[in-house]
Amino acid sequence: MYRLAPSISAALSLLAALGLACRASAQEPKSDELIPPVAIYKVDPSHPSELYDRGIEGEAIIIANVDVFGTVIDPVVDRATHDEFGLAALLAASEWIFEPATKNGVPQAVRVKIPFTFKIAFEHKLNVEMGREVFKEIDVPVTPSFELEQAPMPKFIPAFDEFYPEAFLNTGKSAAVSVEFIVNPDGNVINPRIVSISTPGFEEAAMRAVAHIQYNTIRVQGQPVHVSIMMPIQFSP
Structure with missing residues (x-):
């Protein structure tokens, strides 16, 4: 069996110790940090x-x-x-x-x-923008539009692309959105919600767009009612 000379062994031990010290020094934060x-x-x-x-x-x-x-x-x-x-x-x-x-x-x-x-919640910002309560609790029955003899027709529909999100300008992105909302007896759209969407990021634009839609008062047996409606919306650049 060969043994290292004492001087060589001591030198290697010193180098190992220096290596450990260097690694420890590298891991410790600088004293003046x-x-x-x-x-x-x-x-x-x-x-x-x-x-x-x-x-x-x-x-x-x-x-x-x-x-x-x-x-x-x-x-x-x-x-x-x-x-x-x-x-x-x-x-x-x-x-x-x-x-x-x-x-x-x-x-x-x-x-x-x-x-x-x-920051302000989108619901409140839309209420302020529209000058009315777009989002509100309803404690009366709501009639689905498919139960009516004739589908309600809006008296005003805005150009949906006017509500195209600024964040997507010059991106070429488009979106198909299905929105469900309620038409109240005043003919205003309330409580819009997203049912499906092809491109995330267009949710607020879709709800803002349908909030501007206006209907004539919808009546059932002569009485004004709340009616739920599903509407597809397309946004294109």
Whole structure:
């Protein structure tokens, strides 16, 4: 059996130790690396009532200091699409709590940007757009259109392509959509819902389009009724 000379064995042991040390050093974070703060408690801002009632969406960015305890200090509005959004975001940001930033394991005070987005549900936006309740609860019977002696005919149908989604402009995408909705005694379309769709992304456009359809009052035995109708819609670029 051959044995390595003591000097060679020692040299190899040293190289192995250096290799392990290098790998460990590569895996450890740099000693001067700043680990940013992490929000551990968030408060969502309230959508300003006036802007909500008008269906207005927007955003705001708050700049603030986060101290060594993770507390938000001296928040200010960096920018906001509306002053009301800025104020709402400011109030929300002041209540956030962070796990503080650290360097070498020591907490550090840092300055951060906190973005906020103010979104509104599509149903409310469509109600605002139409100036009436498009989506509402109904506690009366609804008659399926196929039970009528004659299918209801709209007195007004918009050009559906006018509602083609802006996000799909210049994409060449088209869509076939089946929409079910209810015609109320005023002849207005309410509660549209998607039954089937060939291309995702056209759902809101389809519901917005049928909301503009108008009918004459539909009557059964002389009485105005709610009637459910299924309608196919085609969108083309």
